[in-house]
Amino acid sequence: MYDVLIKGGRVIDPAQGLDGKRDVAVSGDKIALVADEIPAMECRKVIDAAGKIVTPGLIDLHCHCYDGGVPDGLLPDDAGVKQGVTTVVDAGSAGQAIFGGLPKYVIPAARTTVFCFLHLGSQGLSIxxxxxxxxxxxxxxxxxxxxxxxxxxxxxxxxxVGNIVASAGVKVVEMAKETAGKFGLPIMIHIGDLKRQVSPTLTREFLPLMESGDILSHVFTGNMGSILLEDGSVMPELRAAAERGVVLDIANGRNNLSFEVARKGMAQGIMPTTLSTDVVLPSLTTLVYGLTVTMSKFLALGLDIKQMIEMTTINSARALRIEDRKGSLKPGMDADVSVLEILSGTWELADSVPETLRVTELVSPVLVVKAGKVIPSAPVAQPPRIG
Ligand SMILES: [Zn+2]
Known part of the structure; x- marks a missing residue:
């Protein structure tokens, strides 16, 4: 007897090269079976997923969920299970001096799995x-x-960004690398300086330090530090980093996504490795909303749904080095499953420039199965339908 059966959906699991109508059965907190037909009578609870897309639990590799710990921090579940996302990463909201409240208060209260990157600056993003x-x-x-x-x-x-990086540049990146390296962990580096304090050549200077598995955040930023040279071509250092296996993460956010840079980058063969939101409390209700909205933007920019599922499941799991338990629906993996649908209509979705895309399809969360429990989606807000 299985606990939960997700029946009749289009299962997309890029880690297994799977795209087709399948049933997914869960026992306890693990995936038990994926098969063409699993009888409903063998399961305690049956979810009808006909017409829906069933994927490994989505992973948002970049958000800010230190609720109460830093300004604009949101609750993990508001970026997570309420949005069809089963795992979120707090991308350095906290540095060492203020980290304690995350594992002590925020993470235990969440139903979403949370991982963290620790900021090199002791006070994180508190100021x-x-x-x-x-x-x-x-x-x-x-x-x-x-x-x-x-x-x-x-x-x-x-x-x-900021004074010290502006004055010392690559040296600060080396300090992050050295500290992470002691534990065999990657660095996550944000490019895009709104205040235009840092050197315009810093991106070209630090990229050679990035190794396979290190994460470059805001790969399609339109701000100072962009991956494009003056003539619009992708800088050779970025191309070399991509070939080495540096993770190119979107980290949508309010300030560091330019559709124009995305179009130019992708036209030159630079594809994101991962899609993530960089969502914070104010952008939950405008511009960013959540991971399925970021996916909708890239659907409109020409990626297909299978590529985007790969960029939000197995690729993100590999970036976190948890692909042995998350990011796929192989039997024995954690029972994290997302059920999505693609709505038809008209919506306007903006980047940071701002440029507005008028889109006719919106990826929308329906529910997640998280550690074997069914949680219906309830996003705080979604983009308004205009037609
Ligand atoms: Zn961020």
Missing amino acids: MPEIRDWEEIDLEATAAVIGAHPGLIKGVKLRL
Whole structure:
């Protein structure tokens, strides 16, 4: 007897090269079976997924869910299970000095699985732009916090903004790399400097330091630090980084996605590895909303649904090094499943420039099965339908 059966949906599981009508059965908190036909009588609870898309639980590789810990931090479930997403990553909201509340109060209260990147700056994003002074970097204390949270902290975050990065440039990236390297973890580096403080050549200078598995956030930013050269071509350092296996993450956000840069980058063969939201409390109700809305933007920009499922499941799981238990529906994996639908109508979705895309399809969450429990989607807000 299985606990939950998700019946008759189009199952897309890129890790297994699977795209077709299948039934998915869950026992306890693990995937039990994926097959053409599993009898309903063998299951305690049956979900009719006819006409829906069934995928491994979506993973949002970049959001800010330190509710109460930093300004604009949201609740993990508001970016997570309420939006059809079963795992979220807090992308460096906290540095070592303020990290404690995340594992102590925020994460235990969430139904969504949460992983974290620890900010190199001790105070994280509590005051932005951060790292105004060298005293905000304490490598020993940062290493101690990483060491105290194995399995939860998945790497070191640094944003290429602010005074110290502007004056010391690559040296600060090296400090992040050295600290993460002690634990065999990747770095996550934010490009895109709204205040135009950092050197315009910094992106070309630090990219050679990025290794396979390191994460470049805001790959299609339109701000200072962009991956495009003056003539609109992709910088050779970015192409080389992509070929080495550096993870190119979208991290949608309010300020660092340009559809024009995305079009130019993708036309030159630079595809994102992962799609993520960079959602914060104010952008839950405008511009970003959640992961399925970011997917809708890239659907309109020409990616297909299978590519996007890959970029939000197995690719994100690999970036977190959890692909042995999440990111696929293979039997024995965690019972994290997302059920989505593609709605028809008219919506306007904007980037940060702002440019508005008029789209006719919206990817929309229906429910998740999370650790074997069924949770209907209830996003705080979705883009208004205009037709
Ligand atoms: Zn962010």
